[in-house]
Amino acid sequence: MAQTAAALHILVRHKEQAEDIISKLKKGANFDVLAKKHSTCPSGKKGGSLGEFGRGQMVPTFDKVCFTGELLKPHLVKTKFGWHVIKVLYRT
Template identity: 55%
Template sequence: MARTAAAMHILVKTEKQAQELLKQLEKGSDFSLLAKKHSICPSKRRGGDLGEFRKGDMVASFEKAVFSADLLKPTGPVKTRIGFHIIKVLYRS
């Protein structure tokens, strides 16, 4: 079972905005560019890249999505107390 993962995300305030971004991604938009333009997380400077983290480092709903989503396929929206996330899991190990 995977204990670490690396992911990217786009954090926005509303579920509606997250749904709109997910539709753009499904049509082939670049994840990094959308993160830089729309995310409210400081990770937007790195195109939404969160780097590698361990199980237990993230809030439960975010972590559940990261450790169950298909690799390299944008998933979401995932609700946390800070907003709605579109997540792209790069790898798990």
């Protein structure tokens, strides 16, 4: 079972905006560019990079996607912070 993961994310306030971002990603848009433009999280300035983190370090719904979701595919997750578009890069 993986103990660490690395992910990118874009945090926005509204589900519709997150869905629009996912649509753009599926059409080939650059995650880094969209994160810098739309993310309300400080990580947006780094292209949405959260770096590597351990299991249980993120809020439960976010953590679940990072440790069970398909790699390199955008995922939509709602947390107390807002709507996240998450792209899991790898797990170790």
